[in-house]
Amino acid sequence: MAQVLKTPSHSLKEFRILPGYTPPDGNAPNVSLKTKLCRNGDGYLYLHAPFVSAAMQAVTGGEMAIALAQLGGIGILPVSQPVDEQCAKISQVKRFKAGFQTNILTLAPDQPIAEIVEVIRQTGYTTFPVTESGQFHDKLIGILTDKDFDERRDLDCRVATRMKTDVQAGTDINDLSAANQLMIRYGRGFLPILSKEGILQTVVFKKDLDKHLRHPSESIDGKKRLLVGAAISTHPEDRDRVQALIEHEVDVLIIDASDGHTEYQREMIQFIKEHTVAPVIGGNVVTAEGFNFLAEAGADAIKVGMGIGSGCTTQEVKATGRGQGTTLMEIGAARDQWQKDHDAYLPIIADGGIAGPAEMSVGLALGADAIMMGNFFARYTESQGNLVRNAAGEVVKEYWMEGSMRAHNMRRYAQTKENFFEEGISGYVPHVGSIHDKLPTIIQMLRATLATAGCRTIDELHENAVLEMQSYTALMDSQIHDIDQRIL
Numbered sequence: 169m170a171q172v173l174k175t176p177s178h179s180l181k182e183f184r185i186l187p188g189y190t191p192p193d194g195n196a197p198n199v200s201l202k203t204k205l206c207r208n209g210d211g212y213l214y215l216h217a218p219f220v221s222a223a224m225q226a227v228t229g230g231e232m233a234i235a236l237a238q239l240g241g242i243g244i245l246p247v248s249q250p251v252d253e254q255c256a257k258i259s260q261v262k263r264f265k266a267g268f269q270t271n272i273l274t275l276a277p278d279q280p281i282a283e284i285v286e287v288i289r290q291t292g293y294t295t296f297p298v299t300e301s302g303q304f305h306d307k308l309i310g311i312l313t314d315k316d317f318d319e320r321r322d323l324d325c326r327v328a329t330r331m332k333t334d335v336q337a338g339t340d341i342n343d344l345s346a347a348n349q350l351m352i353r354y355g356r357g358f359l360p361i362l363s364k365e366g367i368l369q370t371v372v373f374k375k376d377l378d379k380h381l382r383h384p385s386e387s388i389d390g391k392k393r394l395l396v397g398a399a400i401s402t403h404p405e406d407r408d409r410v411q412a413l414i415e416h417e418v419d420v421l422i423i424d425a426s427d428g429h430t431e432y433q434r435e436m437i438q439f440i441k442e443h444t445v446a447p448v449i450g451g452n453v454v455t456a457e458g459f460n461f462l463a464e465a466g467a468d469a470i471k472v473g474m475g476i477g478s479g480c481t482t483q484e485v486k487a488t489g490r491g492q493g494t495t496l497m498e499i500g501a502a503r504d505q506w507q508k509d510h511d512a513y514l515p516i517i518a519d520g521g522i523a524g525p526a527e528m529s530v531g532l533a534l535g536a537d538a539i540m541m542g543n544f545f546a547r548y549t550e551s552q553g554n555l556v557r558n559a560a561g562e563v564v565k566e567y568w569m570e571g572s573m574r575a576h577n578m579r580r581y582a583q584t585k586e587n588f589f590e591e592g593i594s595g596y597v598p599h600v601g602s603i604h605d606k607l608p609t610i611i612q613m614l615r616a617t618l619a620t621a622g623c624r625t626i627d628e629l630h631e632n633a634v635l636e637m638q639s640y641t642a643l644m645d646s647q648i649h650d651i652d653q654r655i656l
């Protein structure tokens with residue numbers, strides 16, 4: 169006979185966090201939201217803010233991934249696109265900002281200016297080193313910028329006749345701050361670094377330094393480039409995708425599956441572990457058994473949640489799923505046990521059904537190290553959904569689930585063309601403006617929650633938070649009540 173669990177499943181919305189003692193240096197500005205996204209070699213891949221954008225067509229493209237990494241989180245590029253498009257978006261993020269750059273476009277002295285005009289039009293780049301052969305690692309002989317020629321007059325001229333040859337460069341510098349200081353001293357926007365023989369080694373750009381100063385908490389890799397993740401499916405054909413993503417220097421792979429407690433998932437994790445050193449996040453699971461299964465398989469973090477995404481119809485059509493509060497309580501306890509047994513901490517990512525700061529705080533307090541959101545990020549200008557006007561004249565953003573007809577991501581649900589049914593809908597969410605304007609306020613709200621709970625870090629929140637389940641009437645009191653909000 170089937171087993172029936174008698175305690176009901178709970179949503180994150182049913183919990184509140186009790187205040188704890190806040191010491192004089194424990195207020196919001198002193199709270200750190202730095203968090204572990206996943207294991208990475210012998211250590212962890214850290215984020216400065218616990219935000220992960222969903223691997224969904226409507227949510228994460230290059231623009232969202234760049235903006236979110238600048239703000240301390242990470243974007244995950246969806247698997248439901250051709251592999252070359254997914255790789256091109258990784259390159260877009262990786263090229264966006266770097267410390268020392270070694271792969272920028274270099275010109276040869278005999279190229280006609282007409283060719284350079286076309287390059288500028290296609291790439292948007294405006295500053296180019298010129299080397300003897302046109303190859304990056306060769307003798308530097310000049311610099312050409314878009315200010316050095318006039319398109320109306322110089323199209324037939326050669327680069328050599330327009331480039332500047334009085335180049336100020338650094339020699340054999342491998343410390344980024346020393347390179348930046350020299351660039352500032354020269355008052356230039358660009359500093360080439362040469363070997364003693366005059367061979368171009370690397371370059372640094374002032375615009376990269378400016379971007380870093382504007383976003384001190386950005387998520388960056390060892391080469392000071394923004395972090396980005398990419399989703400893969402468990403299907404065998406995605407083994408080639410894994411190789412391509414790794415070649416494009418993706419920072420983390422995420423297996424995108426609605427049900428992660430499967431043999432397919434174990435096989436994909438093992439393939440990744442055997443063939444790469446990249447961290448891999450497994451999921452989604454909602455039970456302790458599912459967590460232990462993926463932990464045993466070698467996942468570097470585990471993503472949890474089923475049937476609770478904002479536009480998800482999984483529970484309606486399949487009756488499978490679980491309240492995210494209960495999932496996190498059970499899996500948080502399984503993670504603690506795993507840590508005791510294996511002396512190793514495995515991060516948990518809460519995925520789905522989280523669209524406001526209260527749910528984010530409760531999710532983190534119940535053991536999540538990071539929060540993956542679709543609906544929440546779809547609302548920002550930087551998401552991939554189109555801006556449209558609805559019947560009431562409001563500007564809204566399109567948001568469609570990966571299991572919807574529109575996304576046609578049948579592999580996520582182990583479906584084929586013949587047996588396809590929807591597990592999610594297409595709809596609209598309000599457009600709330602740029603993530604750059606709005607996310608800092610949400611970050612401040614989370615910090616304030618931790619301060620009130622008497623915790624200075626997410627680790628402390630996991631250890632010390634006291635949560636309480638609310639009665640229906642207590643929840644009514646926790647919302648706006650007994651006040652007329654209509655304009656008189």
Ligand code: IMP
Pocket residue numbers: 222223224452475476477478479480481482519520521522540541542543544569570571572591592593
């Ligand atoms: P949201 O933030 O509540 O909108 O949930 C986003 C999450 O829902 C994603 O990260 C996926 O895990 C999940 N999801 C995406 N598409 C579907 C779907 O079609 N059905 C069920 N869940 C989905």
